[in-house]
Structure formats: C-alpha cells, structure tokens
Amino acid sequence: MTANALVSPIPASQPRIESPTAVSTMVRLVRESFAVVEPNAEQVAQFFYGMLFTIEPSIREMFPANMQVQRSRLLRALVHVVQMVDRPDDLVPFLQQLGRDHRKFGVVSTHYEAVGMALISSVKKYAGDAWTDEVERAWAEAYTIMARAMLDAAAADEGPAYWHAEVVSHERIGWDLGVVRVRPHYPVPYQPGQYLSVEVPQRPRLWRYLTPANAPRPDGTIDFHIRGVEGGWVSRSIVAHAKLGDVWKMGPPMGRIAVDRENGRDVLMVAGGTGLSPMRAIIDHLAQWGENPHVHLFIGGRVRQDLYDVQNLQNIASVNPWLTVVPVLEEPNVPGVEQGTLADVVTRYGAWADRDVLVSGSPGMIRSTVSRMLVAGTPLDHITYDPFTVD
Template identity: 55%
Template sequence: MSIDRLPSPIATGPTPDAPRLDASGLDASGPARPGTPPSATVDLVRRSWALVEPQTEELTRLFYGLLFGRMPETRSLFPVNMQVQRGRLLRALVHVVQLVDRPDELEPFLDQLGRDHRKFDVADAHYDVLGGALVDAVARFSGAAWTPQIEGAWRHAYRIAADRMRTAAAAERGPASWTGVVLEHRRIGWDLAIVRVQTDTPIPYRAGQYLSVETPHRPRLWRYLSPAGPPRPDGVLEFHVRAVEGGWVSRAVVAHTTPGETWRIGPPMGRLSIESASGDGLLLIAGGTGVAPVRAIVERLVEQGATRPTTLFTGGRTTADLYDLPHLRTLGRRNAWLDVVPVIEKIDEHGILDDHRTLETGAEIGTLADVVSRYGAWRDHDVIVCGSPAMVRATVGRLLVAGTPLDRIRYDPFTLD
C-alpha cells in the first residue's frame, strides 16, 4: 500500500446518494456528527480533488483571496508572507481528503487542529467563512465538472471536519499557548542549532509529540518542533533545529536566536508517544533532527524502568548528521534493552571499516530505508519513524514491502517549515 495513494479521476455523472442542499446552499441531509460520511460523499470528494490537484498552488491563492475579501479581519491572523501558509493548507487539505472515511485516524488529527487553532482566537464565524471560500475555490477550478452533488459532498465533509474541530476547541481547558524564554542557543554546525527554552508553566506534552513555535524574528509564522526529552518540572525544553532550504522560521532560529528572547509555543500535537515501558519489541527510526522526538521517547522509557527490547536507527547523509550519537550511545550502554545503530548515506574522510560500516562511527552505510530493511520485516515490533517527509515516505514504503504490518507503523505528517 502506498502512503501517497490518491483516487482516480472524477466521474461527472449524478449520484443519487449525495447530500442534498437547502436553499442557502448548506448541507440539508441531516445534522453533522463525528464519524464516517456516506460512501457517496467520500467518493465525490476524492474524485473532485483528484481533478483540481494539479492546480493546487493557484487554488490556494484563490482560496485566501476569497477568505480575506469576505472577512478582512482574518488577514491579521496570518503572516505577511503567505508562501509557507499556502503550503500548510495544501498538506492539511490533502491529509483530510485521504482520511475522510477513516475516522479513527482523521478525528485525532482534527482534534489537534481544533485545539491548536485556539492560539489564533479562531471564532465559529471564521470556520463558516473559511468553508465557503474553500468550496468556492474548488468549484472555480473544477469548471464544468462541478455539480450540485459534488458541492453537497464537499459541504457535508467540511461540516463534519469543522464541527469536530469546534468541539475539540470548546472542550479544551488548558492555555491556548505558552510563553517561553530562550536560555541557550548553541550552534553545532552551519545549519544546526540546539535551543533551550523555559516556559512560564510546564507544557503537558507526551514524549514524542511536537509543538508549534513562533519567534520574534518571524511573527505569525509557526514552525513545528519536537522537544528532545520528556517533560521536565522546571518547564525547560530542548529543541534541535535544522535550517532547511526555504525555511523562513528554521533559518532565523539557527542564525539569529539569542538568549533572553521570548517565544510563543502552541499546544502539543502528534501521536508518536509510547505509553508503556513493556510489551513487544520497539523499532525507532530517526533521520536528521527526527532524532529529537525519538530521544524523548527513549528517555521517557528510561524514566518508566523499561524492559521492552528497543532498536534505534539514527541516520543522516554524513557523520556530521549523527550529532546526537554520543548521547544515544550513553543511553544504550546504561540500558541493556536499548540497541543503537548509526547509519550514514555517504562515505567521507573517516573511511570504511568493511562493506557496511564506517571506521569513525561504526555506522551502517546506506539510507535508513536500505539499512532497516536489511534486518528483516520487524513483524513483531511497534515502529515509529521520524524525519523529513521524503525519508519517512521511503522508509515506510520499504518496511511495507519487507512485510511490516501497516498497523504497526506510526509517523507524523506535518513537521517542517
């Protein structure tokens, strides 16, 4: 099964089971509630999305134009430069479309979005106007293929998603965001920095989750960062930040962050936490700064007195990317249940020990996808994959081919600028 699987092109004929519209254009097929939309709705939404997907950049531009034109006050919720925000909308929309008939996966994602959007002071009216702008933008790019049945399907699916987000936001009693002061900024390479931040009160995240961060250098631009350790009573968080190409926030964090500046931090997100220190084997795969949430999981297991056998693959292009390997190996020496396997893609000046390992680090040679699959199918392991989208995609694909059950693999979709 491909994690990038998309539906086939649209079928334009009428569908009798599609939701009907009332005179106002809203879904009149009955009250929306969390759960699975009718199969006809799911099919129409997916097929119509496949039709407009090649034009997503232009579609998102139109969407924001419609939104800001209809509700100008929403413009202040977004950054001056909309390039990053447009990309995030696209990724979120694709994720919802792909999961619209899988509520067990979609509902936790919508709950997170609803809680997270509290930091923007999003009101009910914003959801309604946003939904109208989204449907109208998709309709504009669908052209003659757009039908009342397709419109009804989109409005019905959006209503289910929006109601789920509203409910999650209304039920949340914690802060909408936290304030943190930078204690330390340490560069360990031209494109990588370790940043330690202390929040006003501890954030109740679980090891493996990530947080959205706003810095004074990029107002209203939020970047997802994973703490590199479990929660601490003093509220101190450690972030590993790589300056990625085109990354407005990450590049500013690495180059310009100074101790004493104030960050704003959103509520925890993500589903990669491990709740039990015992059970089946655990396979952790971390590429680059994806080592941060993986390290947090391992340290949490240490706190719990873990007994489950755990294998941790940490990888990068060169030995310089294995910046956290000394700390991970210390954890491995102190805990017999933890096996740490370093991986690099390129051979550098440190030379080769044999066909599969480098002299300097004893690292396996190859991509993480290559190396992990050499060890077998990992059928009896819970698997967590952290890293760039390309690395996650390649690794999950190879695991599936090797025979790892899909329901044993977990990863988070939105972790970059």
C-alpha cells in the same frame, strides 16, 4: 447550489450520515475529486487564500505578509486529512488537536464558515468536469464534520491558548543546527513525542511546529533541536539569531508519536535528521524504567554531521539493554554506520511486522520510508507518523 448554502452556518452538531454506504460514497467522492486537483496544488492554495481573504478580510491579519510557506502547509494538511478521512480513530484526534491549537489565533465559528466556502470554491475551480452536485455535497459534509470536531475541541479546552517561554540557552552545532532551551512561565502539558507550534520574536505571525527533544522535566525546561532548512524563515532565524531572554509563544501539544509500554509489542523508531527529537524525548522518558519494550532506533542522514547526537544515544544504549541504536548514512565509505537511505536500510532488515513503528523526519523521508515498509509487509496500522515536520 452554492458553497455558501452548503457549509454556512456550521450546524450545532455533526450531520448524520445515514449508513456505512453513505460514508463510503462520501470518502470516495472526496478522494477522487482531490486527486484531480492535487497536481495543481500551488494554484489551488493561492486561489483558496485569495478567496478566504475576500470573504473574511479580518482573517488576513492572522497570517504573515509572505504566504509562500503557509500555502504549502495548507496542502500538506489537506493531503493528510484526505488520507485519513475513512480512519476516524486517527482523524478525529488529529482534528481535535488542530482545533485546540487554532485557539492561539483567536479563531471563531465565522472563520470556519469562511474557510469552508473558500475551500469548496477552490476545489471546484480546479476539479473541472469531475465536480458535480454530488461531489459538492460530499465535500460540504466532510468539511462540516471536520470543522465541528475542531470547534468542539476548542470550546472544551480549559487550558491557555498558548504559553510564554524564555530562551535560557542557545548552542550552535555547526552552521545550520542549533539546540535551544526554553523555560515556560507555566508548565506545558506535553507527552514525549508530541510537537508544539511556536512563534519567535524574530518572525512574528510565522508559527512553526517544533518537537521537544526531552521528556518533561521537573523544572519545566524544553530543548528544541532545530536545523536551518533551505528557505526556512523561522528555522534559520532561530539558529542564527535566537538570544537569551527572547520570549517565545508555544501552542498546545499535538501529535500521535508515542510508545505504549503495556501493549506487549517492541518498537521500531526511524528518524531522519532533527526528526530524531520525538524519539529522543521518548527514549528520555523510557530511561526512567529498568524494563521496557525493546526499541530499535535507526538514525539517518546524508553526511556524518547529520548524526550529531548519535554518540549520546549510544551512551544511553550502553546502560539500557532494551535500546539498540543503528546509525545510517547515504554518504559512502563511512566506518561504523549502515550505508544507504533509511528506507533502504530499514527494509533490508525485514518487514518488522511485529513492531510498533514510529517514523519522523522530512516529508520526503517519511513518504519513502513508509511506502517501502508497506511494500515489505509492515502492517499500516502499526505505523505512526505526524504530518507537520518541516519549517
């Protein structure tokens, strides 16, 4: 049986999985086979894009000439989906957001079919003896469900595919950090903590995810805190070359990081570097009320310069007793901060089992922090983080 026969065309409605046992089998087969190919992630991604552009050559023009970063983003997305494949309450909203976000590329159903064929062909090639007809059916079912969720969300979205926004200020804080303010031509309906895909004129077709560092304002302006990461084509071009009058494109808001003021639980925030942005936006939003859940914010970095906004947040905490700010540095012998990694320091305080936990930063920081917290006893369903956090 060929991949084409399994996933093309995508059916008009989600395929029925007959029983919980069938769902469990599908999840197990997808995870087990993905674990086999994941050590060859770079080769899988290269083969996937080669196959995709062969099946549907028109898709190539949607992507930048340099595909290196795009390949790593594909694998991060795949890993995230595989991790959530048996958690539909988390996975379906994530896929719906992706579907709405992909409208900016002009994606249509035939593109999803091509992606499905290329994906299954790529996993099959590197799964070796682990690939069977049963595994192929599991991947086809899983992909069809994912694609249908994305297509349905895109079709139902009545908002624009993207917004235009003009750069109205650009402040450099050190050589590798910039704060850029943009004014959208029309208000962007994001919630504090969500992120947006952004395309800048210096790097056309290189869309990157950036997180507003402020709650929505009456004038609609949005601040982005951007660090120029090593190898970051977009982040470095923004920090060094963004100028007043530049017009950016911004896709629909995405992400799950948020604070529920009504559920009665206090909040732990763990932020590394410019991963502070979603936490800052949420705190900005909460500051309009006198009473809130208690928020314990750990801000981490390697050196003092990474704590670029800690004084501002401590000023906010000084007049808002619901907020506690704890700066953390890996650099030794710095007064006034906790010493160690964020994972070290946060778990030193305990398991935080009664808190809602929000984590944001580099993929490595998120992995280490979440892993250590789970070992310490933090319930998994209390932890929220978003997968797209780097250039």
